[in-house]
Amino acid sequence: MTDTHAHYLIVGSSHAGREALAAIRMADPKGRLVMLSREGRMPYSPTILPYVASGRSQPDRVGLADAEWFTENAAELVLNAQVVAVDPAARAVRLADGRRWTYDKLLLATGAEPVVPPVKGLDRVRYHVLRTLDDALSIRERSTQARRAVVLGAGLVGMHAAETMAAAGLDVTMVEMRPHVLAEYFDPKASALIRQTFERHSVRMMMGRRLLWAMETVPGSCRLGLDDGTELEADLLLVAAGVRPAMAMLADSGITIDKGILVDDRMRTAAPGIWAAGDVAQARGFLTGVPVVNGTLPEAVEQGRIAGMDMASDPDLIPYGGGIPLNTYGFFGRHAMAVGTAAVPEGDGIETVTDEGNGQNGYCRIVLKDNRLIGLAAIDRVMDAGILWRLILRRTDLSPVRQQFLSHPLETARALMSRGWR
Amino acid sequence: MPSQDTIRFIPERCDGCGDCMTACAKAKGGASRISIVGSGGGGWDIALCRQCGDPKCVANCPAGALDKHYGSGIVGWSQDLCVDCHLCTIGCAYGGIVFESAAGHVQKCDLCDGTPACVPACGKGALEHLSAAARLHETHADKEDLFVPGLSACQGCNSELLIRHTMRRIGRNSVVAAPPGCIPGMGTVGYNGQTGAKMPIFHPLLTNTAAMLAGVKRQYERRGKDITVVALAGDGGAVDVGFQSLSGAAERGERILFICVDNEGYMNTGMQASGSTPFGSWTSTTPVGTVERGKSTDGKYLPQLMMGHGCAYVATASTAFLDDYHTKLEKALAASRTGFAYLHVHAPCPTGWRFPAAMTTEVCRRQVESNFVTLWEFTAEDGLRFTHAVDRPRPLSDYVGMIGKYKHLGNAEIERIQASVNRRVAFLKGFCRQPSAAE
Numbered sequence A: 001m002t003d004t005h006a007h008y009l010i011v012g013s014s015h016a017g018r019e020a021l022a023a024i025r026m027a028d029p030k031g032r033l034v035m036l037s038r039e040g041r042m043p044y045s046p047t048i049l050p051y052v053a054s055g056r057s058q059p060d061r062v063g064l065a066d067a068e069w070f071t072e073n074a075a076e077l078v079l080n081a082q083v084v085a086v087d088p089a090a091r092a093v094r095l096a097d098g099r100r101w102t103y104d105k106l107l108l109a110t111g112a113e114p115v116v117p118p119v120k121g122l123d124r125v126r127y128h129v130l131r132t133l134d135d136a137l138s139i140r141e142r143s144t145q146a147r148r149a150v151v152l153g154a155g156l157v158g159m160h161a162a163e164t165m166a167a168a169g170l171d172v173t174m175v176e177m178r179p180h181v182l183a184e185y186f187d188p189k190a191s192a193l194i195r196q197t198f199e200r201h202s203v204r205m206m207m208g209r210r211l212l213w214a215m216e217t218v219p220g221s222c223r224l225g226l227d228d229g230t231e232l233e234a235d236l237l238l239v240a241a242g243v244r245p246a247m248a249m250l251a252d253s254g255i256t257i258d259k260g261i262l263v264d265d266r267m268r269t270a271a272p273g274i275w276a277a278g279d280v281a282q283a284r285g286f287l288t289g290v291p292v293v294n295g296t297l298p299e300a301v302e303q304g305r306i307a308g309m310d311m312a313s314d315p316d317l318i319p320y321g322g323g324i325p326l327n328t329y330g331f332f333g334r335h336a337m338a339v340g341t342a343a344v345p346e347g348d349g350i351e352t353v354t355d356e357g358n359g360q361n362g363y364c365r366i367v368l369k370d371n372r373l374i375g376l377a378a379i380d381r382v383m384d385a386g387i388l389w390r391l392i393l394r395r396t397d398l399s400p401v402r403q404q405f406l407s408h409p410l411e412t413a414r415a416l417m418s419r420g421w422r
Numbered sequence B: 001m002p003s004q005d006t007i008r009f010i011p012e013r014c015d016g017c018g019d020c021m022t023a024c025a026k027a028k029g030g031a032s033r034i035s036i037v038g039s040g041g042g043g044w045d046i047a048l049c050r051q052c053g054d055p056k057c058v059a060n061c062p063a064g065a066l067d068k069h070y071g072s073g074i075v076g077w078s079q080d081l082c083v084d085c086h087l088c089t090i091g092c093a094y095g096g097i098v099f100e101s102a103a104g105h106v107q108k109c110d111l112c113d114g115t116p117a118c119v120p121a122c123g124k125g126a127l128e129h130l131s132a133a134a135r136l137h138e139t140h141a142d143k144e145d146l147f148v149p150g151l152s153a154c155q156g157c158n159s160e161l162l163i164r165h166t167m168r169r170i171g172r173n174s175v176v177a178a179p180p181g182c183i184p185g186m187g188t189v190g191y192n193g194q195t196g197a198k199m200p201i202f203h204p205l206l207t208n209t210a211a212m213l214a215g216v217k218r219q220y221e222r223r224g225k226d227i228t229v230v231a232l233a234g235d236g237g238a239v240d241v242g243f244q245s246l247s248g249a250a251e252r253g254e255r256i257l258f259i260c261v262d263n264e265g266y267m268n269t270g271m272q273a274s275g276s277t278p279f280g281s282w283t284s285t286t287p288v289g290t291v292e293r294g295k296s297t298d299g300k301y302l303p304q305l306m307m308g309h310g311c312a313y314v315a316t317a318s319t320a321f322l323d324d325y326h327t328k329l330e331k332a333l334a335a336s337r338t339g340f341a342y343l344h345v346h347a348p349c350p351t352g353w354r355f356p357a358a359m360t361t362e363v364c365r366r367q368v369e370s371n372f373v374t375l376w377e378f379t380a381e382d383g384l385r386f387t388h389a390v391d392r393p394r395p396l397s398d399y400v401g402m403i404g405k406y407k408h409l410g411n412a413e414i415e416r417i418q419a420s421v422n423r424r425v426a427f428l429k430g431f432c433r434q435p436s437a438a439e
């Protein structure tokens, strides 16, 4: 046994890795447990970054786990340890600086990294992405000098960032090639409500537009050309056009990958002794049965827990039920949430019931199939997202309470769930 | 993980009035953090933070704004650190953390720093603030566990729990006797030359436990040593076969503590009836068939007999009320320095009584809440005092209905047990010291 051998080796120190670590320690208090992180900082969540960029959250107060936590869990955190290669046959990983770690069981929880679309001239202008704390700090610094910001992409990253920049007093424009914001979570009507709120807060929302070229004007600033001929000036350009799983280190490993690292319902990869969880993993989709990269924080937690339990042979493990889209979203003091396939159109056995609250009292769209809930999106309504998630995963039959559910989803969902509370 | 305070909800008592919610909203200013839920069929439940041991809301928080405090047990929320992403609400299956638009952020129960406002506001007794486990943990967690791991008690048996608590408290400066029964059967006195306890422990005969302990104690006293001497006997070893030596030792005022762990029968030898087995119980010697309908006579109530022995201290206990047990154990240990102390602890047996192993504590609780088991203590000077008087007892069927050994009983038989329970409570009340005219 060497000092660079771990019984459990976890790569990545964010939600999936942290949850796996905790789960391993619940079942196995002893086996040596080492977490490798590419970062030079203590663990933090990417989700917090828009708030670091805006100054609302202090970078030294966003820790997911501190040194004390690692001590309590008898685990070691190795910083500045970027894994560049995995050798499943030798049960070893190689780091960027040449160091090597061996393992009995390996978890890849390396998350995702931003995708930068191939736009003419983009590589010659200054632009930002938002995935690491350094990214956030550099946006924060730039915001103090910038006046005009352009955000490319109206997904969660872009929307969060646009809001915090607008709140910081910048003149913000969003460019999104799809017709709607947050299109993977919300149907067009709900999206429109969210978009209008941004517009009311003076964010320019340019939907259905594509960025064609970028060109530096003065150092740090650029001009952007869209497909409809519009030209925009930006002192701060944020590219939030999507993410892809961070799995470059698997290039020659022989591990099966597709859009992400393919895993089974115990988060096992095709290679013995290697698990993957979180944004890097491609696991079974609940509603389709087809493996998907989910890319949300709650799923990273869920998968991290399952991977950790399986690595430590915890007999209480319940295999993954499958992932569904999940999100809660606070914006400009309002609250939106989407659980399941809340954005799908009607038809093909899918029923939808929309309550637009007379344009005053929020919004709620319920999506049913065979009298079972498959999706629900709401804006400014009190809803227990966690309860709805479980009603979907349990395929709870709503026929006996269908009318109540449609008119009073909060109360009816609680009533259904309450049967399992004792 | 330490034990923690919790709010208990008793659905049968809730009428959905919502007074708890009003009280919470008033105490916290804004929306209530406890929410009454119509659970269908006219029943009620509560959506409330369970202060989970392994909370998913905390795991889902990207901001470090939620935190499980392992001292108080409370899942705390920091407004300062919260960034209003509401991802915590996805983690919760209890409706325990909810976004409130009026407040503009999520809210959850924090147990009001140990005095929850909702509990006294409930006029129906449907909410209880349980804090005993946390207090017990504080006092006893650091004491050495003198019972070895890996003992082979049946799943769900509360004797192990009881013995661990007892041994922790009495410590190594003790001698324990465990006569034949489930307690030595699970390995307490050991197997193959290895003992199950980290203190001197021995295995007397079923008939002579109290007599042997009396001798042990006297010998130590003669040598000027103050040793705690305790019997851990079953009901067979106390109520029936061991009664003669127990009665004699009590009458002589031997300075020992005799604990009877009453599972209402000879369970380790195949569930035969004992003198303690209640009326109606199925056992292997009181079968249920076309002629017999389980035990045809009432059980013998030993704690009451012990009151007539001039003991220094007599008390009953239940493991669903461990704080009450610890208080009594304390008093009994003190009393055993001057005379005979007797504790009678009820031990529902999942294997022999036929109920699910996970339900033992609930069974214990219902025994007490239905008055089938009464919790009291007695000294000659102060008379009898109920330590957990039940003002609104549950119907006996709530308890009997959980237990397989009573499955065959009809209403008439349950009424007969109810009547004897009522008689016993009335009878015990007669031993309470009457307030004098001056009081």
Ligand SMILES: Cc1cc2nc3c(=O)[nH]c(=O)nc-3n(C[C@H](O)[C@H](O)[C@H](O)COP(=O)(O)OP(=O)(O)OC[C@H]3O[C@@H](n4cnc5c(N)ncnc54)[C@H](O)[C@@H]3O)c2cc1C
Pocket: A011, A012, A013, A014, A015, A016, A017, A036, A037, A038, A039, A045, A046, A047, A048, A049, A050, A081, A082, A083, A084, A109, A110, A111, A112, A130, A131, A156, A157, A160, A246, A249, A277, A278, A279, A280, A295, A296, A297, A298, A300, A326, A327, A328, B085, B087
């Ligand atoms: C700005 C922003 C806003 C978001 N908002 C939301 C939201 O509102 N709701 C939501 O559900 N999700 C949101 N997300 C997504 C969410 O943060 C992720 O789903 C979640 O963090 C995934 O966790 P993970 O542990 O799988 O991966 P990550 O959080 O990506 O962590 C991966 C870790 O692995 C490390 N790592 C990567 N490669 C290597 C390597 N080769 N060697 C060593 N270490 C490595 C990284 O440094 C990182 O610490 C947001 C993301 C961003 C960027």
